[in-house]
Structures are given as C-alpha cells and as structure tokens.
Amino acid sequence: KGDTKVIGVVSEKPAYLMNSDLTGEFVTPVALTGRVSCKVIGKTQPGDILVSSAIAGYAIVNNNPEVGTVIGKAMETKDTTERGTIEIVVGKV
Secondary structure (H helix, E strand, O other): OOOOOOOOEEOOOOOOOOOOOOOOOOOOOEEOOEEEEEEEEOOEOOOOEEEEOOOOOOEEEOOOOOOOOEEEEEOOOEOOOOEEEEEEEEOOO
16 A cells, blocks of 8 residues: 555556557556546545555555655545546646
8 A cells, every 4th residue: 555666557548658669468558647547446536646555456545645655636536435447647746
C-alpha cells in the first residue's frame, strides 16, 4: 500500500505511444501524464490523491501520501466501497 516502486497507470487507449516497437512479456503502455482510467477500491471525490493499494492493480485514496507514492488525482466521484474504475489525472499533480 503506497508503494514507491509504482511508475504509473496502465493505459488501455494511449493517445501517443512511445517506444511502440518494443516487445516482450513485461512491455505495456503506461500513462505518464494526462487523463486515464484507473481501477480503484473505495470511495473517491474529485481531487483525492491516489496511491497503490494492497491489492495489485488497484489504487486507493490517501490524501496524506508519502513522497514518491502518488499515482494521480481522482477526477470523479465514486460512491461505493467496492472495486471500480474512475478517470484520474496523472503527471503534474
């Protein structure tokens, strides 16, 4: 939870794909800046800061994060505590 080794959010629809000629088991498009869908656990409000959760591939709200753990900021409200997907902004947050 709040892992400093996370580098971004996997992008399913990248607007621009750098290094598109790379291949391999661990090659995947990662959003480094802009708006992207993100899998989250728990409730969110616009502006909430997101970090990695204890469940791989999901983010959670932490509005007092440790340095180097921020994935992005929520842009949408999510009213349930269950898993879901919201739009977030990554990069200069």
